[in-house]
Structure formats: structure tokens, C-alpha cells
Amino acid sequence: MAGGTTGDRTSLWRQPAMRALAASTALGFASYFLTLASLPAYAVAGGADADIAGLVTAVFLTVTIVVQSVVPVLTARFGVGPVLAVGLVALGAPAPLYVVDDGLVWLSAIAVVRGAGFGVLTVLGATLAAQVAPVERRGEAIGLYGLGIAVPNLLAVPAGVALVLDGQVAWLAWLAASPVLALPLVPGLVRAVRAEPAGGTSSRAAALAALAPSVVLLVVTLAGGGVVTFLPIERPDGALATVALLLFGLTGAVTRWQAGLLADRVGTRRLMPLSLLVGALGMALVALGLIAGDAWILVGAAVFGAGFGAVQNLTLVTAFARAGEGGATAASAMWNASFDAGTAAGALALGLVAAGIGLDWTFVAVAVLLVVTLPVARVATRT
Template sequence: MDGGRAARTSLLREPALQALLAVTVLGFASYCLTLASLPTYAVEGGADASTAGVVTAVFLGVTIAAQIAVPALTARFGTGPVLALGLLAMGLPSPLYALDDGLLWLSVLSAVRGVGFGIITVLGALLAAAVAPAERRGEAIGLYGLAVAVPNLIGVPAGVALVLDGHAAWMAWLSASPLLGLLFLPALMRAAAPLVPSPGGGAGRRAVGAALAPSAVLLAVTLAGGGVVTFLPIERPDGALATVALVVMGVGAALARWRVGVLADRLGTRLLLPAGVAVGAVGMALLGAGLRWDDAALLVGVALFGISYGAVQNLTLLTAFARAGAGGATAASAMWNASFDAGTAMGALALGWVAGGLGLPWTYAWVAVLLAVTTPLAVAATRPVAAVARPPEA
């Protein structure tokens, strides 16, 4: 049967998806190479450790602003030109990091790159949903998530290692990788442009409201994730435990974000999304307990949270698109991406203040409670929105 053959055909054979994955890997490689290395680079250049995070804050702040502007930009100029602008803004300034390690200089360059990253994230997620048949959208978003996760596993430690070994110029030049993405853009746009939905009427405003619930669920989970990656290495700076824990979390998140999409195509998101949030709550509770009493519990907790972290990313994006409808897909992607970055930033800042008073184990315990009370919202987030979207599952 044709349906059986279609189900067995790998999406990786689709030229549009191949080009999108190449653009995604090259764009996120630049982001990951600089994410942790630029604060280190600033401190090595004489900046106080307490101010090194300014570079990241500037980058993410501009990224969120750019994400909000993407729907209007694409409505006026088209998806291809805006994505090309994003790749240029992300890649062109990167080699200039090698010229100076001053905090102001690094922040100015990061602001320009934040514009590019905001564009790449919104349009990458949009295109991932557009280039696959509707019944395989979860699988396509899973492959897109894998293309995001692999650079994270490699690029973050590689960027820090290059800076610490005195090779900041290599970090800077390698971070120009989005420019290579321009080579894949014509093929991507030829195949994908006819499939990208065009916003119309009040679709953008309706889509923001429709995507609000899944985006709020994502914000809660990424807040927890920001708190784990920021403060776990500080709490356990000696030995390899924190490093192993972060690797376990990263691998779990990558595999879950990849494979949960196939499950979502078969089963829908109605049960999977609340289950993913609940698993995250259990993981954070074990992580907090493990910090106080047992390293094995810590590793089990961080593994469970990593699975939740990756699965919820895929499932909330699917539900945001389903609730927003075709005409609101760009606005839904912008809302989802802004929530992701805002949650990560809030976790890195707000949880630090809480941990200063309660200690990190109790802070993680309270985050577990937050995720537990978010589970009913995850249930509500999978429900369709009348007159905007079809049900997210059959």
C-alpha cells in the first residue's frame, strides 16, 4: 500500500529536510561554541566573574526581541530573505570576537548575533513543521530537535576548551559557521517555500493566545533546565560528577526530543505531554535529594529530567502548532522560542537568588513542586482551540 511505503520512507531522504538540518546544525554550532566560552573569555580578559554573564544576558535579551519581530518581518519580506539575514547576522560578527576580549565589545557583537539567532530559531522550527506531511510532523520536529541537540553536546565543551587553551581565535572563526548555511538556503527555499503557511488577518494575535498554554509549560521546564546547567557545576565543582550529570542530561534530552516525535505521531500529545512534565518533577525531586544524600539518586534524577526536558520541547512545539493553525504557525513558533529562552534565562537568574537563601537541594525540590502543579496546565495545553486549530491527535 502507498501509505505503508510512505510510512517506511525515511524523512531524511527529503531534500528540504536535509537542507534544513544542515542550516540548523551550522546555526546552532555557532550558538553553542560561544554560549559558555564567551563569559570565560571575558573573565580571562579581566572582567569580574560576577559580570561575565552580561554577555549571555545581552545575547538572549536581543534574541527574544528578534523572535517577537520575526512574524512581521516574514510577512513583509518573505521567509527566505529573512532567514538569510539571520544567518548573516549570526555568522558575520563572530570572527570579530578575536579582536578584543573586553566585556563591552563582546556584548555589542553578541547583540548583533542575537538578532540572527532569534530569526534562525523561529524559522527553523516553522520549517521543520512545514516540510513534512501532517501525519509525520512529530517525527520531523524530532529530527530538527536532534540537529539542535548534537551541536550542544559537542560545541559547548569545545568552545570552553578552546578559550581555556588559549585558542579564542579558533572559537571566534568556527563560530562563523552560519555563513556556510547560506549554501543550503536556495535548496531549502525551493522545496519549502511553497509549504510555509502565510499569516493572514488576525491569525498572529489568535496564534499567540493559542500557543500560550504550551509555551507556559515549556517555560516552566526550561526554567528548571536553566537552573540545572547553571548551578549544578557550582554546587559540585570538584570531581567529575557534575560533568557526567550534564552529559547524561544532554544525551537523555537529545534522544527524547528525537524519538518522542514518532510516538506523538502515533499516540497524540494528550497523554504524552503531561507524562513528560510529571517525569521532570520526579527527576528534579531526585536531583535535589541526591545533592544532599546520594550521588546515584542524583544521576537517576538528572537522567529523568533530561528525558523530560527533551520530550517537553518536542511536544509543546507540536501542540503550539496544532492549536495555532496553519495561518498562525510563524507566531506560534515565535511564542514558543521566546518562552524557551525566557525560561532558560529565568532559571539562571531567579533560581540563583532562591538557592542563596534555601540552598540548591531545597531549590530543586521547590522546582519539582512547580513542575508538578504545571501538569494540569499540560493537560489543558493539548486541547484544541475552537475555530483556530484541529485536534492535536486523531
């Protein structure tokens, strides 16, 4: 797979639709990232067992995955604008209710509603990113869309953890209502993007075409879910977890943005396996840090973030390329379901594994799993 253009190119950022997409994406994902790593820590502070604290994340993402599978049907019936608006409200409006109680049952109940809203946002955000620019500049558009995700990841994950560890749950809850602020952007955004062509690839065929890159993404996000969920629990004292997650978000932001530009020029065939290896190295370094010293945790978080961010962009570019015309929404649903399934598995299953062999050896096992996934990455880049 390769792509590129010649001549002068005006930055996509100058297009109002691109800016509206990035802003609405940032507001929506800020809510998600504020609560991703902080709610398990909040549940533990309220008396939940650390080994099952990831249940909150797992419930949220399970509902997300279920809703993602029906977003193509919902948009076909009601239209992109109304479905996106309802999704933003469902994600943001219930967040202030976190201040009511810190029990797992209550947190999980809120997660059901917010997870449904997140399912809508993830599928339609990625789909709109594919439609806001010409096909030959899709990598750049997805890179800017990814920047709208990565900046909140950079700031909101460590901020959410810091707020919970400092006992400022009310601030966390109200800040997580941010998706509601994106509602005024929806009408203009939907009017500005080009619609998917009628006919083309069927939803089933598009989802199957996106399967290989989505499997690669699932494994990488499993690793990421483990890091953001259990590092703050394993190292709750001091600023280590906050700084590590900040580095993870920073390097992920840069590579998720820049990987799209590179993909437009040189393709993904070499970039995707290389990014996967970088992620494996980062996980191994985090594991080393849990044994040998905290400095290695910081280095590992930065290296893993670089691989994590690049793989996200490259797998989405590849999924759309494999799905073909008319298959963007179905490919986005498959890709996003894999993203969230991996994150949920990392938040729940890795905790159960760590209870038996320790978090350090669990991260080593995940690093090996990333390396084992290399053949799938090679297959995924064949269009």
C-alpha cells in the first residue's frame, strides 16, 4: 500500500470542517481519557479490590463495542448528525453523577450510558475523518483526527489520575461532561463532509477487509489498556504514574499525527511492523522498570507511546484502504470495536493475569504477544 501527491498542498487544518472535527473529537475524547485510568483508582479508593477495579472500564467498553456494531444501521436510518449529537450527550451528560458514589455498581451503571455515547463518537469520528479530505490525503486527515484524540490523551489521562489521587472527584466529574460542548459543531461538520457513495463495498465485506489491521490494533490497545489501568494502581504514591502517562500521551500524540503524513508518502508496509516492534520494546522497558527502577518505567512509557500512537493511525489508514469506496462506516466500526475490545481486555484480563504472575511478568508477556503479531501486521498492509 502506498500513496502520495505532488505539488503544493494547502494544509487540511485550514478547512473549517477539519477544525470542527478535531474540536468535537477533542471534547469527546477528553471525557473518555479523564475517566479511563482514574475510575479504577477511584473504585479502589472506595474499597474495591484492585484485581477487579478494571471492571468499570470493561463495562464501559463492552457497551461501546455493542453500540459500534449498530452505528452503520443507525446512521442509515436517522442520519449522521442526529446520531452523533445523541452520542455526545450520552457520553458527557451522565459524567457529573460520579460524585454520588464510588461503588463499582454505581460506576458501572454510569458506564453503560457513557459507553453507548462513546461507541457512536468513535465510529462516526473516524468515518468523518475519512470523508473530510481526498483519498490521497486520507493519512494526513486521519493524522489530524488522531491529534484531536492524542492531545486529550496527553493531558486528560494524567490529569484524571492526579485529580482522583488528590481527592478532587467533583472536578473530574464536571470536566468529563465536555462532549456536550461539541453539540454546536455538529451541523456544520456534517454539512461540509462528502457523503459515502451509494453502493460500493457491502458492510459485511468492508468489515472483513478491515479485520487484519483491526487485529493488530486490538493487541496494541490491550497493552495500552494494561498500562493506563494498572500503572497508577501499582505505583500510587508520588508523581511517577502521572509523569509516565504524560510521556505515554506525548509520544503517542506526535507519532499518531506524523504517521499519517508518512503513510501518504511511503505507505504502511514497513511502517506498521516497525511501529509494532517499537511498542513491544516499550512494554519490555516498562516491565524492566517495575523490577529494576522507576526511571525505566518513564523511558518505557515514552517508547511504548510512540509505537502505540503510530499503530493507531496506520491501522485505520489501512482499514479504510482495504474496505474500499462505500465501506468507511463499516470499516470504522470494526476498527473501533477492536480498539475498545483490546482496551477492555487490558483493563480486566491483564489484572487477573497479574494477580498470578505479577504485573512485571504480565507486561513481558504482552511484549512477546506484540512481537508474535508481526505476521498479521504484514498481511494487514496488503490491499
